Amino acid sequence: MAGITGYGLHFAAYRLPHEKIASAWEGRSAKGEKAVACADEDALTFASDAAADLMGEADASAFGGIFFASTTSPFSEKSSAAFLAHCYRLPKGALTGDFAGTRRAASTAVKAALDAVRAGSADNIIVTAGDARTAEPGGPLEQVTGDGGAALCIGSKNVVAEILGAASVSENTYDEYRVAGDDFVNAGDQRFAMGHNFVPAVSEAITQALASAKVAAGDIAWTAIGADNAKVLAAVAKKTGLKPDSLLPAYLNEVGYLGAPQPLVTLAQALEKAKPGEKILWVAYGDGADAYVLEVTEEVKKIQGSKVEAALADKRPMKSYEKYLKFRGVFKLETPGPEETPVLHWNEREWNLPLMADKCPDCELVYFPPQALCMRCGSRAVKIRVPISRRGKIFTYTKDYLVANPDSPQMTCVVTAENGARLFLQGTDFEEADVDIDVPVEFALRRLHDGGEFPVYYWKCRPAAR
Amino acid sequence: MAGSIKDKVAIVGAGCVKFGDNFERSYTDMATEAGLLAMKDAGIESDRIEAAWLGTYLPNNGLGKAGSSISDPLHLYGIPITRVENYCATGTDAFRNAAIAVASGMYDVVLVLGCEKMKDRAARGIPRVEHPSIGKGTSAPALFALAANRYMKEFGMTRETLAKVAVKNHYNGARNKLAHMQKEVTEDQVLSAPMISYPFGLFDCCPTTDGAAALILCKAEIAKQFRDDPVLVKGVGLAAYSHKPYYDPTFDYLGFLSTQKAASMAYEMAGVKDPAKEIDLAEVHDCFTWTEITNYEDLGFCKKGEGRHLIEEGRTALTGDIPVNPSGGLKSFGHPIGASGVRMLYEVTTQLRGQGGERQVKDARLGLAHNVGGPGAVSCVSVLGRAD
Numbered sequence: 001m002a003g004i005t006g007y008g009l010h011f012a013a014y015r016l017p018h019e020k021i022a023s024a025w026e027g028r029s030a031k032g033e034k035a036v037a038c039a040d041e042d043a044l045t046f047a048s049d050a051a052a053d054l055m056g057e058a059d060a061s062a063f064g065g066i067f068f069a070s071t072t073s074p075f076s077e078k079s080s081a082a083f084l085a086h087c088y089r090l091p092k093g094a095l096t097g098d099f100a101g102t103r104r105a106a107s108t109a110v111k112a113a114l115d116a117v118r119a120g121s122a123d124n125i126i127v128t129a130g131d132a133r134t135a136e137p138g139g140p141l142e143q144v145t146g147d148g149g150a151a152l153c154i155g156s157k158n159v160v161a162e163i164l165g166a167a168s169v170s171e172n173t174y175d176e177y178r179v180a181g182d183d184f185v186n187a188g189d190q191r192f193a194m195g196h197n198f199v200p201a202v203s204e205a206i207t208q209a210l211a212s213a214k215v216a217a218g219d220i221a222w223t224a225i226g227a228d229n230a231k232v233l234a235a236v237a238k239k240t241g242l243k244p245d246s247l248l249p250a251y252l253n254e255v256g257y258l259g260a261p262q263p264l265v266t267l268a269q270a271l272e273k274a275k276p277g278e279k280i281l282w283v284a285y286g287d288g289a290d291a292y293v294l295e296v297t298e299e300v301k302k303i304q305g306s307k308v309e310a311a312l313a314d315k316r317p318m319k320s321y322e323k324y325l326k327f328r329g330v331f332k333l334e335t336p337g338p339e340e341t342p343v344l345h346w347n348e349r350e351w352n353l354p355l356m357a358d359k360c361p362d363c364e365l366v367y368f369p370p371q372a373l374c375m376r377c378g379s380r381a382v383k384i385r386v387p388i389s390r391r392g393k394i395f396t397y398t399k400d401y402l403v404a405n406p407d408s409p410q411m412t413c414v415v416t417a418e419n420g421a422r423l424f425l426q427g428t429d430f431e432e433a434d435v436d437i438d439v440p441v442e443f444a445l446r447r448l449h450d451g452g453e454f455p456v457y458y459w460k461c462r463p464a465a466r
Numbered sequence: 467m468a469g470s471i472k473d474k475v476a477i478v479g480a481g482c483v484k485f486g487d488n489f490e491r492s493y494t495d496m497a498t499e500a501g502l503l504a505m506k507d508a509g510i511e512s513d514r515i516e517a518a519w520l521g522t523y524l525p526n527n528g529l530g531k532a533g534s535s536i537s538d539p540l541h542l543y544g545i546p547i548t549r550v551e552n553y554c555a556t557g558t559d560a561f562r563n564a565a566i567a568v569a570s571g572m573y574d575v576v577l578v579l580g581c582e583k584m585k586d587r588a589a590r591g592i593p594r595v596e597h598p599s600i601g602k603g604t605s606a607p608a609l610f611a612l613a614a615n616r617y618m619k620e621f622g623m624t625r626e627t628l629a630k631v632a633v634k635n636h637y638n639g640a641r642n643k644l645a646h647m648q649k650e651v652t653e654d655q656v657l658s659a660p661m662i663s664y665p666f667g668l669f670d671c672c673p674t675t676d677g678a679a680a681l682i683l684c685k686a687e688i689a690k691q692f693r694d695d696p697v698l699v700k701g702v703g704l705a706a707y708s709h710k711p712y713y714d715p716t717f718d719y720l721g722f723l724s725t726q727k728a729a730s731m732a733y734e735m736a737g738v739k740d741p742a743k744e745i746d747l748a749e750v751h752d753c754f755t756w757t758e759i760t761n762y763e764d765l766g767f768c769k770k771g772e773g774r775h776l777i778e779e780g781r782t783a784l785t786g787d788i789p790v791n792p793s794g795g796l797k798s799f800g801h802p803i804g805a806s807g808v809r810m811l812y813e814v815t816t817q818l819r820g821q822g823g824e825r826q827v828k829d830a831r832l833g834l835a836h837n838v839g840g841p842g843a844v845s846c847v848s849v850l851g852r853a854d
Binding site: 338339340344352353365366367368375376395398399401403405409412422423424426449451452456457458 | 599602619710
């Protein structure tokens with residue numbers, strides 16, 4: 001039996017009030033705010049954060065694969081999934097796959113993961129999605145989109161939601177699209193797109209999925225549809241017979257519409273609310289629609305927490321619209337940074353991104369980066385490679401206004417990880433006043449610079465909010 | 467340490483250019499002037515120089531990359547010239563190597579020249595070439611600020627105490643015609659200046675500067691051929707520790723082992739038992755205000771954690787019992803990395819000769835010069851004394 005075994009999510013901590021966008025363009029403001037990526041965040045870091053939230057303290061070797069889904073992957077050619085598998089120390093034999101090109105990428109990845117688990121290719125697979133879709137400044141989507149990531153784990157053991165039935169509908173549409181090489185997502189006429197693309201495709205997928213699961217629409221307790229317009233959900237419910245009070249909100253006024261991760265966020269809410277035995281309808285839209293009918297098991301109690309609430313609460317204000325444009329690269333900024341080379345990257349593969357320290361068998365000092373002779377006692381004994389805990393405390397810090405960083409001042413921290421290794425890390429998602437000695441932190445993968453003509457990612461520390 | 471060079475080497479020539487934003491001067495201009503001033507001070511021409519050491523940390527446009535960078539400007543052809551680079555200890559280490567070479571008996575007369583052209587490059591101070599991920603995004607102030615914040619937390623010290631170092635060193639620099647910044651500052655000005663890297667504001671940081679300084683060294687027994695007031699090398703020490711102290715789980719950030727070790731080497735050679743009493747003046751590495759305070763402790767002028775009392779009680783002022791940075795220090799004299807160490811030895815030399823003018827330290831007989839780079843990766847300490 002295959003189904004969902006866990007979930008995780010992470011929104012960009014920066015929140016930009018819609019009224020700041022409206023006042024920049026002398027337009028009308030939607031209610032609320034949206035989550036916007038910092039300069040060091042992108043689709044890959046959001047997917048990383050969501051996967052980290054999903055995995056928690058679990059041993060990485062417990063996962064048989066990782067799929068990455070996005071419409072804004074930092075790489076057009078190169079696997080982001082393989083990158084994440086490396087950073088999170090998944091086994092070498094882990095399945096990796098990248099799904100792209102549509103807001104339905106994550107649900108397609110879930111389908112592939114289900115098929116792989118059912119076929120015995122892997123015991124479980126993480127599907128993690130991230131997006132940082134930039135809408136045209138002043139355009140209709142600017143107050144609609146938001147940035148973040150979400151993840152699901154698909155497995156055969158400890159299933160919290162079984163798949164009772166599923167259906168997919170493919171439609172060739174041009175409602176939201178981005179031409180290769182363009183920076184901004186385009187949107188056509190919203191009324192046309194919703195009425196003639198979204199509602200028919202989603203309704204058809206729902207009807208087929210319910211039929212395949214042999215479940216009546218009225219028996220659905222929770223409906224999780226990834227939509228960037230709340231109004232159309234009522235139309236879908238009416239057309240398919242779903243109970244209107246089963247419809248879950250999409251947090252469009254809190255974080256915005258995330259793109260590929262959006263349906264996973266909506267499903268995460270359902271998983272947090274559902275009682276054992278209740279049925280969930282989960283739908284993703286984009287060039288058609290995927291619909292899944294799920295039944296929640298007793299196991300759900302073990303994973304239910306308040307992850308959605310925590311992700312919504314973990315935020316800091318974006319003080320200006322201009323700063324948002326700067327972070328999104330609308331203004332070109334300095335510093336490609338020091339050069340990383342493919343050879344260096346490969347040479348340090350065993351310890352740099354996976355964060356592996358050396359432990360001296362003689363004096364037991366745990367230190368990073370690894371070196372042949374023990375940093376303290378000089379022992380030449382063969383060192384023990386140990387994973388560095390991705391949590392710790394700030395040993396010391398500075399707020400550096402001199403170094404080039406779009407999110408100035410740069411928090412530069414020395415962190416003592418839980419297992420004793422000392423690391424030199426930049427801080428991120430900190431308010432200036434919140435960085436101090438002994439403050440607990442967690443590590444997050446962030447984009448450091450584009451030296452060497454490719455994006456260079458490394459770990460940063462952020463407040464241990466959860 | 468097996469050997470000693472105590473009293474075997476003398477400084478008989480010293481020259482230094484005006485430090486500052488020397489936009490109108492080239493690397494070669496400055497190196498030429500410093501070298502010729504030192505030769506004139508020793509009363510010699512370049513044909514007396516048998517070997518030379520050049521300290522430059524940041525070569526630019528090819529200048530400063532090799533010893534030959536000073537063979538054309540000073541007409542030093544056909545002799546060994548060695549370039550030294552060792553972080554902020556570059557200049558003092560060039561001197562140390564030259565002194566050891568003279569003490570070995572290999573040469574009678576040699577030149578040490580430190581030169582740096584720092585203002586001829588892109589913005590944002592010293593370029594740092596580091597590991598692309600694990601060292602990315604560091605500025606020099608940030609590396610020292612990391613230590614300062616830990617130290618200040620541990621010992622309950624505030625920015626007000628740091629500011630007193632800037633006030634003192636600017637006071638001294640305002641009385642030095644060769645200093646980059648010849649202007650006094652108040653504690654309020656220091657505290658209200660723009661933040662650079664917390665806790666360091668603009669006036670807690672030394673400027674980036676152009677400059678050059680040179681020394682002529684000779685065997686002690688022939689020193690009187692050149693000058694009546696030779697200054698003797700009493701002790702030298704250099705120590706290297708971790709290149710990446712911020713990764714070292716055993717590092718407490720309360721001071722620098724490299725300075726402690728280099729000082730103990732130099733003191734042992736010089737026969738200094740109680741530096742607080744015996745050292746009459748010190749030129750120490752005040753790249754940032756906090757660094758000077760931790761130097762007091764690492765150099766043994768007081769116990770760990772008590773450095774604040776030396777500055778707060780005025781003991782390191784010109785009129786104190788152990789004047790520190792009478793030249794104005796890196797803080798106001800400027801810090802052209804490869805030139806700094808040689809310039810500090812120039813100040814100690816002139817003070818020991820009694821040529822300090824308005825800044826002359828009373829009865830100066832034994833002086834010290836110190837650099838720390840890295841931070842804490844390398845330190846170099848030299849003790850100089852009057853020959854009489």
